[in-house]
Amino acid sequence: MKQICVVGVGYVGLVTASCFADLGNHVVALDVDENRVENLKKGIMPIYEPGLEELVHRNTKGGRLSFTTSYAEALAGAEFAFIAVGTPSGMNGSADLQYVDSAARSIAQNMTAPLIIINKSTVPIGTGDWVADIIKSAQPRPIEFAVVSCPEFLREGSAITDFMSPHRNVIGSLDRDRDAANKVAQLHLPLRAPIVITDLRTAEMIKYASNAFLATKISFINELADLCELVGADVKEVAAGMGYDARIGRHFLDEGLGWGGSCFPKDVEALAYMAKEKGLNPRILNEVMNVNYDRRKTVVKHLEQLLSSKLEGKTIGLLGLAFKPNTDDMRDAPSVDISNALMAAGAQVRGYDPVARETAASLMPAVEIFDDVYEMAENCDALVVVTEWNEFKQLDLEKIKSLLVLPVIYDGRNIYDPSLMIKMGFNYRAIGRGSNGQ
Numbered sequence: 001m002k003q004i005c006v007v008g009v010g011y012v013g014l015v016t017a018s019c020f021a022d023l024g025n026h027v028v029a030l031d032v033d034e035n036r037v038e039n040l041k042k043g044i045m046p047i048y049e050p051g052l053e054e055l056v057h058r059n060t061k062g063g064r065l066s067f068t069t070s071y072a073e074a075l076a077g078a079e080f081a082f083i084a085v086g087t088p089s090g091m092n093g094s095a096d097l098q099y100v101d102s103a104a105r106s107i108a109q110n111m112t113a114p115l116i117i118i119n120k121s122t123v124p125i126g127t128g129d130w131v132a133d134i135i136k137s138a139q140p141r142p143i144e145f146a147v148v149s150c151p152e153f154l155r156e157g158s159a160i161t162d163f164m165s166p167h168r169n170v171i172g173s174l175d176r177d178r179d180a181a182n183k184v185a186q187l188h189l190p191l192r193a194p195i196v197i198t199d200l201r202t203a204e205m206i207k208y209a210s211n212a213f214l215a216t217k218i219s220f221i222n223e224l225a226d227l228c229e230l231v232g233a234d235v236k237e238v239a240a241g242m243g244y245d246a247r248i249g250r251h252f253l254d255e256g257l258g259w260g261g262s263c264f265p266k267d268v269e270a271l272a273y274m275a276k277e278k279g280l281n282p283r284i285l286n287e288v289m290n291v292n293y294d295r296r297k298t299v300v301k302h303l304e305q306l307l308s309s310k311l312e313g314k315t316i317g318l319l320g321l322a323f324k325p326n327t328d329d330m331r332d333a334p335s336v337d338i339s340n341a342l343m344a345a346g347a348q349v350r351g352y353d354p355v356a357r358e359t360a361a362s363l364m365p366a367v368e369i370f371d372d373v374y375e376m377a378e379n380c381d382a383l384v385v386v387t388e389w390n391e392f393k394q395l396d397l398e399k400i401k402s403l404l405v406l407p408v409i410y411d412g413r414n415i416y417d418p419s420l421m422i423k424m425g426f427n428y429r430a431i432g433r434g435s436n437g438q
């Protein structure tokens, strides 16, 4: 049993804290958001993540997990302090490090014994050294410490499984802090995953490189999807056929309306920014972003084609608002840009999402958000599948058809079978599915 402090109880911090507690460690999780901490003390989750509530309850009841806003309390007796605060996009696409800065300063001011400080936030290359400088300068008196990088690779929606069964754990440190890195590796041993021990900057780069590569796979298949439509090939089968090749792999060859969320957009942008800052021209990364954001713009044109009319005065319903299924996270969700584009074209927009209704409402005040998918569909001129929630796969499509003004569905995530949809009488458009889905 180790004594761990986790700073920041968002998607990554709360999962990290509760998983380490579940592995038998004693974890104190800290956040500056008093409301968040008060709610967690009452067992109320700040985010939607499958399995998280049960995990938090089990470990708070077991006395292994607690929450606080006090750094002094969280650090008392801790051997490890994970920094898991946000690193959103800042100026010119660079990562905004103000929360990391503030967390590092607070740790420095409140630590009373030697400490291993672990950067779990996704941070630009060189941040580990910068954090070490902050700690050194902000300590009231010198206390031994080491800074280790241990980037997180979990995905929202399957965060607990991803944390507990990772593909690998990456741990980076300066040579002088190798003992600390080995101790962090020991913490991860119960996860039984390969452990990559490397230097600080390489660990930081592995995280950005991984996210940028996955985003590239999605933009690649999306570019091919457009070509598939024009040459009469089916992109879903192309992805399956490619994916059997172990050198390629099927994961993230997912055509559709593109990626969004709290990681890919800011991480690809931040990596491109770092390259530009060093005088390089990140051509691939720039096009990966361009291809992705163009997906959102084409929805208006495709709907106009399906409806054979302009969107002025039409009512369009969005199936799904969260940036992906199984989360309530709306950060850079395609639904926001898509609804804005539809409204700019004169349409009225409605939306339905199984869990992101509240988070969506504040971001899209002009969109009418419904609690029931069939109520939303009633009198819509067309529906757009924006997020591939499982519950949309088994909708009563006959009922949906009877509720729509026109039987028009634009399937932005290819969740339906084109031939079946056409047989049912839908005016249906899929993505990249040759002559079938158009």
Ligand SMILES: NC(=O)c1ccc[n+]([C@@H]2O[C@H](COP(=O)([O-])OP(=O)(O)OC[C@H]3O[C@@H](n4cnc5c(N)ncnc54)[C@H](O)[C@@H]3O)[C@@H](O)[C@H]2O)c1
Residues within 6 Å of the ligand: 007, 008, 009, 010, 011, 012, 013, 030, 031, 032, 033, 036, 084, 085, 086, 087, 099, 102, 103, 106, 120, 121, 122, 123, 152, 153, 154, 155, 156, 262, 263
């Ligand atoms: N969300 C993901 O799927 C994911 C996956 C892998 C890596 N990451 C990375 O992990 C980091 C955290 O992401 P997230 O999605 O969990 O963020 P988040 O916004 O959900 O949570 C961040 C939390 O940190 C708290 N915080 C901010 N400043 C603080 C401070 N000084 N002291 C204590 N708490 C503070 C905030 O109140 C918030 O609760 C980011 O760098 C992100 O890129 C995220």
